[in-house]
Amino acid sequence: MKKTRYLIAAAALLCALAIPATAAGPDALQKIIILATTTSTQDSGLLDVLVPLFERESGFQVKTISVGSGQAMKMGEKGEADVLLVHSPEAEKKFMADGFGVTRRLVMHNDFIVVGPATDPAKIKGVSAADAMKRIAQSGSVFASRGDNSGTHAKEKGLWKGAAINPEGQIWYQQTGLGMGQTLNVAAEKRGYTLTDRATYLSLKKRLGLEILVEGDSKLLNIYHVIELNQVSWPKVNSQGGKAFADFMLAKKTQEIIGSFGVDKFGAPLFFPDAGKKPETLGL
Amino acid sequence: MDLILDGIRTALSLIFSLDREVLAVTLLSLKVSCSATLASLFIGIPAGVLLALSDFPGRRFVISLVNTGMGLPPVVVGLFVTIFLWRNGPLGFLEILYTPAAMILAQAVIATPIVTGITIASIQNLPANLKLQVRALGATRLQTVWILVREARLPLLAAVMAGFGGVISEVGASIMVGGNIKGQTRVLTTATVMETGKGDFDVAIALSLILLALTFGVNYLLTVIQQRERPR
Numbered sequence: 001m002k003k004t005r006y007l008i009a010a011a012a013l014l015c016a017l018a019i020p021a022t023a024a025g026p027d028a029l030q031k032i033i034i035l036a037t038t039t040s041t042q043d044s045g046l047l048d049v050l051v052p053l054f055e056r057e058s059g060f061q062v063k064t065i066s067v068g069s070g071q072a073m074k075m076g077e078k079g080e081a082d083v084l085l086v087h088s089p090e091a092e093k094k095f096m097a098d099g100f101g102v103t104r105r106l107v108m109h110n111d112f113i114v115v116g117p118a119t120d121p122a123k124i125k126g127v128s129a130a131d132a133m134k135r136i137a138q139s140g141s142v143f144a145s146r147g148d149n150s151g152t153h154a155k156e157k158g159l160w161k162g163a164a165i166n167p168e169g170q171i172w173y174q175q176t177g178l179g180m181g182q183t184l185n186v187a188a189e190k191r192g193y194t195l196t197d198r199a200t201y202l203s204l205k206k207r208l209g210l211e212i213l214v215e216g217d218s219k220l221l222n223i224y225h226v227i228e229l230n231q232v233s234w235p236k237v238n239s240q241g242g243k244a245f246a247d248f249m250l251a252k253k254t255q256e257i258i259g260s261f262g263v264d265k266f267g268a269p270l271f272f273p274d275a276g277k278k279p280e281t282l283g284l
Numbered sequence: 285m286d287l288i289l290d291g292i293r294t295a296l297s298l299i300f301s302l303d304r305e306v307l308a309v310t311l312l313s314l315k316v317s318c319s320a321t322l323a324s325l326f327i328g329i330p331a332g333v334l335l336a337l338s339d340f341p342g343r344r345f346v347i348s349l350v351n352t353g354m355g356l357p358p359v360v361v362g363l364f365v366t367i368f369l370w371r372n373g374p375l376g377f378l379e380i381l382y383t384p385a386a387m388i389l390a391q392a393v394i395a396t397p398i399v400t401g402i403t404i405a406s407i408q409n410l411p412a413n414l415k416l417q418v419r420a421l422g423a424t425r426l427q428t429v430w431i432l433v434r435e436a437r438l439p440l441l442a443a444v445m446a447g448f449g450g451v452i453s454e455v456g457a458s459i460m461v462g463g464n465i466k467g468q469t470r471v472l473t474t475a476t477v478m479e480t481g482k483g484d485f486d487v488a489i490a491l492s493l494i495l496l497a498l499t500f501g502v503n504y505l506l507t508v509i510q511q512r513e514r515p516r
Contacts, residue, residue, distance in 0.1 A: 034382065043482050048466065063382045065463045080370050181481035204483035236371045 033241035034063045036073075036081035038151055039179035041224070042066035044199035044270055046261055053257070054248045060241050068179075070149025076100055076227065079234025083242035084227040085249070087197075088151035089279070090158070092225055101227040102239070107249050108258050108271045109223045109282055112155055114214035115184070115201060116141075116193035124193070129217040133163040140172045142192030144183050147175025151222070156195045159219065184208055197222050199270035202262065221282055224271075226250070250275040291489025298490050305467075310494055313471040316384050317452040320391030324399045324447050327392075329440065332403025333429060337415075347404060353397025358390075362457030365390040369461065382463040387471070390457040395447035402446055406439035407432055441510045445503055452499055472498070 041047050042064065051062050065072075065081070069088035075081040077100050085107065086092060096104050114124065114132050122139040124132035136143050145167070146153040160167055167173040174190070176183045180200040187194035188208045201212070214220070226246045231239040248254055255273035262270035274282065298306045335347055368374050369381040369389075380386045410432060418428050433440070455473035462469030464478055472495040479488035 039481070042478075051466075063463060063465050063468065065382065065465075078370065079372055179481050181483055185483065207483050207485070234372065236376070 030238065030241070031059060032061050032063060033082040033238050033245060034065060034075075034080070035083050035085060035245060036065050036067065036071075036075045037085040038069050038072065038087055038224075039066050039181070040087070040152070040197045040200050041085055043179065043181045044203050044262070046199070046258070046271065049257065049261060050249075050254065053254075054245060058244050058248065060244060062245065066179075068146070068148045068150030068153065070151075070154070073100075076229050079229070079237050082229060082238040083245045084229070085224060086151060086227065087222055087224045088154045089223055089225070091151075091154055092227065095227070100230055100233070102230050103246070104225050104227045105246060105250060106274045106277055106279055107224045107226050108255075108273050108275075109221060110198045110271050111215065112152065112195055112220040112222050113198050113201060113212045114193060114195055114220075115187070115208075115210040116213050117191045117209070118211050119191075120211075120213060122193065125213045127214065129159055129214055129219045130163045132214045133159050133165060136172075136193055137163070137165045137167065137170070140170075142172050142174060142187075142190045143167065144187035144190065144192050144194040145173060145175045146180065146183050147177050148179075150180075152180060152195060152197060155220075155222070159195065162219065184210065199262070202266045202268075202270060223274075223279060223282065287485055288489060290486040292493065294486040295490035295493040298487075299494065306491070306494070308467065309470050309472055309475050309491070310498065312384065312469075313452060313473070313495070314498065316387045316458075316471060317391060317448060319388045320451050321395055321399075321444065321448045323388065323392040324395035325444065328396045328399025328443070328447070329403050329433070331396075332400040332443075333407055333433060335400070336404045336407035337429065337432070350397050350400045350404065354401045356394055356397060357456070358394055358454040358458075359456030359460070361390050361393050362460035365393065365457065366460045381461060382465060382469060384462070384469060386461040387458050387469060390461045391451035391454065394454060394457060395451050398450050399443045399447045402443035403436075403440060406436040406443070409439065410435055438510055438513060441506055445506050448502060448506075449499060452495070452502075 035051075037047065047064055051064060054060070055062055065075070067075075069086040070091065072081065072084050072086050073088070073091060073095050076084050076095065084101075092104060095101055114129065116122070116124065122132075122135045122141045124135050127135065145156060174186070174192070176186050178186070180196055181204055183194055184196055184201065184204055185208070188210050193213070201210075226249045228239065228242045228246050229237045231237045255275045258271050259269055259273045262268070335343065335350070365386065366381065369378065369386055370376055371379070371381070380389070414435065415428065415432065418431050423431065453473065455477055458469075458471055459474045459477060462471070462474065464470050464474040472491050476488050476491045476495070479485070479491060
């Protein structure tokens with residue numbers, strides 16, 4: 001008697017779990033692509049412009065998952081995304097060498113900047129990126145790090161390495177583990193420095209009270225690539241949809257939109273279109 | 285202070301201009317959390333009644349598990365549900381990751397122990413003689429259960445409120461299994477996190493106020509029902 005009741009309860013539980021399965025038919029699935037991308041493309045608002053356009057033109061439905069570049073590539077490695085839009089070149093090269101991606105194409109660039117309080121306690125205004133890192137470390141000024149394996153975090157680690165400094169464990173080195181927008185807020189509240197992509201900084205600038213102190217160093221280039229994923233290792237990857245999105249990002253019309261995005265709001269573009277260019281020509 | 289006033293102003297203008305995006309986000313929040321609460325009632329009430337009335341070895345252990353589950357951290361639920369629902373995960377064939385269905389599933393997992401726990405407490409708090417009396421009057425087991433549940437319906441409404449309150453306000457699981465996708469899985473809590481990240485604090489405050497108003501509205505409705513039926 002009791003046993004049958006448990007069985008009924010278990011069956012009810014299974015039914016309840018299975019109901020959502022009817023939500024999407026197999027045809028609809030081919031039309032869905034998962035785009036794993038960085039927080040900067042989302043927080044700057046660029047994808048809010050591009051994705052609806054792509055969906056209208058192609059008929060695909062895009063699920064944009066905005067995480068750090070590190071996590072986006074992890075999703076790619078596990079076959080849990082169909083296309084990546086990321087900005088962590090060193091890690092991307094390894095990703096490609098390990099055979100997880102099929103093609104990796106240059107989409108656009110902008111630059112990283114070091115921002116901080118106007119009082120600039122570490123006196124880094126106008127110096128090179130490497131010198132800025134050294135001076136921040138020497139003065140012990142608060143530096144807010146993303147600490148999340150994002151492309152920005154990877155770039156920042158590269159800068160510390162270039163300056164021969166190991167900031168790990170230092171009291172002034174604070175890892176937020178948050179996206180760029182929130183890390184900028186933390187830096188602003190603590191009157192500290194941080195490394196940010198220009199797009200996110202410009203879109204948040206009005207509230208922050210942080211100023212651009214270091215810019216224009218070739219080491220601060222921020223380059224975005226679109227990566228199509230390998231369907232051979234993960235048969236469930238929608239490679240057709242991934243290719244459609246990658247092609248869309250490089251199409252002439254899209255590139256024009258990228259180049260003019262933000263001009264009306266900030267007086268200057270947030271991204272510079274680079275389709276078809278070689279990374280070397282950007283100064284890498 | 286200005287910021288909060290700005291937020292309230294933005295909230296009012298977003299609500300009264302019937303901003304389509306905000307409206308869609310609000311409706312999705314309601315839809316997801318109501319479905320999840322409903323699902324948790326279907327599982328939690330029978331399970332709670334069963335645990336309250338039955339006797340088997342290990343019953344206390346199971347009830348402690350349920351009580352622990354009442355405080356299940358949403359991010360933990362989110363993490364495990366995500367791993368299960370991955371394309372190449374054990375439930376990947378369902379293909380529901382990053383859809384409202386996945387959010388309903390995760391929220392139901394969060395709400396079910398809450399509903400079960402409160403159900404156990406409500407049934408056990410009924411006068412012990414009631415059960416004896418009902419049985420003595422010749423009720424079958426099923427009839428007994430039905431009468432006890434009916435008697436406990438007012439405290440059971442508290443289970444509904446607690447379950448709903450738990451899921452409408454959680455963000456950790458929704459953002460992981462839903463992905464905060466514009467127009468598809470963006471709900472009030474995940475949108476608030478995103479707007480805060482973007483530095484649009486006035487919109488974030490507006491969304492929070494809408495969320496509070498919504499939660500209040502639903503709880504007010506349930507409270508009215510509960511108090512109207514107050515026995516004697």
